Amino acid sequence: MSSPEEPADLFGDPAPAAVPDPPATVREPLAALAAAALFDLLIYRTGGYAAAGLFLLGGVPLIALGSPFRGANWRGFAVVAGLLILTTGRLVWLGWGGAVAAGFVLLAALALTRCGRPAWTLDVAVFWLQTLPAAAAAVLNSRHLLQRDPAPERCPGAAPPAGSDGEPTAASRPWSVLLPIAAGLAFAGLFLLANPDLKATVGEWVARVSARFGDALRWVVPGPVQAFLWVLVGGATLGLLRPLVRESLLDPLAKLETRQRTQRRRAAPADSVAYPAVRNTLLVVVGVFAAYLPFEFLTLWRRDFPEGFYYAGYAHEGAAWLTVALATATALLSALFRGSLLADPRADRVRRLAWVWSGLNFLLVAAVCNRLLIYVDFNGLSRLRIVGFLGIAAVAGGFAAVVVKIARDHGFAWLVRRQLRIAALVALVGLLAPIDWIAHSYNAARVRAGAPAPLVLIGNHEIDLGGLLALEPLLHSDNEIAARGVAGRMVLAEEALDHPRYRTRTRTRTRGESSPVEKPSGPLGELNRYQLAEVQFHRMLARNRDRIEELLADRTAAEAADALGEYGMRWW
Structure with a gap:
């Protein structure tokens, strides 16, 4: 969850400071069974990208209805559900493995929002990693659902009810049925093995039943691999519905930065030892950018190139190096504005220099795009060139986040969350867009x-x-x-x-066959x-x-x- 001081987010409002552990409900195991059935029908038995898309789409109502949490980040849920619908559309139209992977990542983001939390990129990764341990905890938490009548509460030291032997009778009711059945089957099997003629007769009967109903039995009765996948999918569903990790990974850092920011604003302004270094650094980089960018635009903007112009060197390799320069500027600007400098009374002076350098960096973005467009004008548009434009968009978005961080005095946790989200959304566009x-x-x-x-x-x-x-x-x-x-x-x-x-x-x-069948x-x-x-x-x-x-x-x-x-x- 995000810290209470953060503003409303596109993916939903921040959750409360502490989310209580909801009681176990029958909806969770039902959702897990439904997910295993969907997986078996659409993925294991059918296969194909369209079936995978329908499975992902089926996860939306399962997570919405199966979650034990009463509150939810419904705005974020709607956004992620919309992205899942787009993913399903891509898989039905022309699927590939990248779109399938994106869909499963979005399922974790959807479960996050259903728990009432914003879908931060790092938290989505943690959410998937904790699914199986969370599934085990959810199973233990759901044991009382097998009891028809909860055991009555007793005061400490009170004697147990008569005939109970100190244990609640409701908990033993399943065993009163299962244990006799297991014992009867075990001894019946042993007696069968002790009589060869009877064993042969039973074997012939089983063979006749298998020949008559074999296909139906293979469809209904799972094999070892199939059963393992059922357990895996059902467990993952339980882990998504009832996570063990209830707090955002960066929440402790965000809260610490909030306290430091509050203390800094209350404290008296003080000169920072970092001020001269930051001021001089900004003066130098502004000068370097101001000297280079006119040369860039004068030599390459008009695209009037001589015979034998090295398109790959300028428009491909050169654009990559300028993108690295932009990413370096993003990291440097973020690193400069931190710590004691923010409490320095002269901080507004270096902020003005930072705005000048930011403007020059956005001109650098235009220069990188121009270099890629040179290559496009030369011999067309390719997959890698579209990926290049997406990469520039991700870096430019990350730089814009740094500018907002400085302007609004946000912390490092705020910046990391936004930059990773920008990168994830750009990657999602690349995975789902019909690039060819x-x-x-x-x-x-x-x-x-x-x-x-x-x-x-x-x-x-x-x-x-x-x-x-x-x-x-x-x-x-x-x-x-x-x-x-x-x-x-x-x-x-x-x-x-x-x-x-x-x-x-x-x-x-199908189970028991070594060769593929239609x-x-x-x-x-x-x-x-x-x-x-x-x-x-x-x-x-x-x-x-x-x-x-x-x-x-x-x-x-x-x-x-x-x-x-x-x-x-x-x-x-």
Whole structure:
């Protein structure tokens, strides 16, 4: 939970200072059983990214209804639930492992908000790490749910009720049924093993039942691995619903900084020994930035480059080094404004220098973006270039958090929480965004406009189905090499989708079998392979089948794709 002094947060209001341990409810084991059943049906038996997305989506009502906590951070819960819906949408459209991992991280964030706490990034990590120990504690805490009637309370030293032998009778009721059954089965089995003819008769009967109802039994009765996964998923669910860790990891530091800030504001101002070093450092870095940035903009902003210009050196490696410079500035500015300097009566002077340097750093952000755009203008947009823009956004957001920290006199805990959250949200965008579709929508538009340089990326980079969907306009391009190459790549992708190795992803194993068997027919049997992007891709191929056959009439798809790759290398 965040400290009481922190302002309202996007992910919810801070929780109370102490959250009492709620009593055990039947909702928790029911939610754990429902989660295990969902996992078994959607993940173990069905599989596929769409099923994984539905499992994540099913976690929203399970956590909302299964939590024993009465209060909740409902605003944060709604935000995280919305992110989980977006994650499910991505998995149904075109899933990948990164989106699945993001979904499970979001489940922990959702459970945090349901407990009434803000979803800080470090706390989400701790939340997952404590799930299994918390599950064991939750099971111990739920023992009394097996008792129909709670034992009456007695005064200390009072004699137990007659016939109770000092123990509550309700606790022994399950054993009054289970113990006789276990003893009867044990001795019946021993007597069976002692009679070979009877054992053979029973064995034949079991074989006939297995042959008649084997498939149904394998569907209902779990194998060892399946049972272990049930326990694991159910336990993780219990650990998310009733966590052991009730306080935010950075709460002690936040409270300490709050006390120090209060003491500093009450104390008389005093000169800081760090003031000259901070002032001189800011003067130097402001001077260095003021000298370099005009050179950066004068030489690279107009993008009028000579023949043989080293695009990779300036726009790729150079942008990376400028991003490192921005990250270093973020760390330095945060480190300078701390401790006794904040109580110095001359602190406003260095703050003015800090605002000047901050403005220059935001100009540096523009310079880094300009360098990446130089590369994009040269030969198009790729996955790594989009990741580069996201990295710049994360660093710039972290620097903005430092500026807010200094302006509002926040502590280090406040800064770490916001910077990690900014980084996590940017990473989430990268994991869920249709990056290939974005990149090749831009590249296709460039080629259609008469700039063939992005063909180097279209012809030589790996492209997922989303990116191939974006290349549909190039089938009708005036550039025959581009049109044939794109048609070849689409046909090769279609053949890959129909390859037996791809089809094996739609198979599963049933208990007791060593070879894969087809999944059951019906909606769940098709769900394991369902991807909306694949459906759209096949529809797109059907729309353009005549055009593709025309383009590939005198060559194979592989030859056309190779020709496009070789043609594009002139813009490498």
